[in-house]
Amino acid sequence: MKINIEGLEFSYNGKPTLKNMNLKVNRGEFLSIIGPNGSGKTTFLKCMNRILSPKEGSIFIDKYDLNRLQREDIAKHIGYIPQAERGAFPTTVFDTVLMGRKPHMKWIPRSNDLKIVSEVIETLGLNDFSMKNINELSGGQRQKVIIARALAQQPRVLLLDEPTSSLDLKHQLEVLDITREQADNDVTVIMSVHDLNLAARYSDKIIMMKDGEIFLGGGTEILTPENIEPVYGVSVDVRRESDQIWILPRKVTCK
Incomplete structure (x- = not known):
């Protein structure tokens, strides 16, 4: 699904958090949003999933205006993966995925x-854990x-908020390999x-955010x-070899 965002703005308690964001993402693209803490990344994703209601602007998923869709309809189009969940309900892996x-279903x-x-459980290699309590994992x-x-x-759109922030290196790569496969199968990933370095390795496009705006x-x-x-x-060294990029931090330049 193609995403078109025009003039998106959001404020917390009157303080602007997102400012005039304009963005287009094509079907099957993998877009990474990077930027320091407080730059508006999580707020942006929550506006895209209508967890938060923007102050101004519009978000179109193909022909659908998100502001006019019911929550259930949004969930049919958009999958949202928040930052690592804690204290999950004591349900099995199978029942959690069934949620x-x-x-798409009634009761x-x-x-x-x-x-x-x-x-899905088989694809993600979770068969051995399917009847386990999720809190045991x-x-x-x-x-x-x-x-x-x-x-x-x-979903035709997948939103992920810092999906690797609490994972070791192996699980970071496993999670992002799975996510990349979704984009390769025409799911739009943000x-x-x-x-x-992970953004450079997996993304088709990147936006850099600063102070609630798209810097670049x-x-x-x-x-x-x-x-x-x-x-x-922070000053960095950027090394490029073939199609790979490595970003190496050097020192803090602005406190």
Whole structure:
């Protein structure tokens, strides 16, 4: 699904948090949102999922105006993966993933709902844990379950808010490999992430946010020392080899 955002603005208690954001994302693109804490990344994702209602502006998913859709209809189009959930309800992995089918079913799941859940669990390698309580899993396993729940919605847009922030290196790569596969299968992916190297490795496009605004957008070519330093207040070295980019922090330049 194609996303078109025009003039998006949001304020907390009268203080502007998002300012005149304009953005277009094509179907099947993987867009990473980077920027320091407080730059508006999470607020932006919550506005896109209508958890928060923008003060101004519009968000279109293909022909659909998000402001005119009911919550259930939004959930049929958009899967949202928040920052690592804590204190989850004591349900099994299977039942947690089944919650993702709620927008598509009534009270009782149909055979097709159970089939989709089983397929998602198998795809994410969660078969061995499917009858376990989700609170018994490691952080990385639990995050994969939350992703599975979103994928069970069969969304055409996937929003991820810092999906790797509490994961070890192996689980970071597993989660982002799964996410990249979704984009390769025509799901539009928008992810906020702190790790610039992960953004460079997985993204088709990147936007850099600063103080609630889009500072710069483009491909990985925008990841230069001249662009990164004014956003983060840190000088970096950027090394490029073939199609790979490595960003190495040097020192803080602005406190």
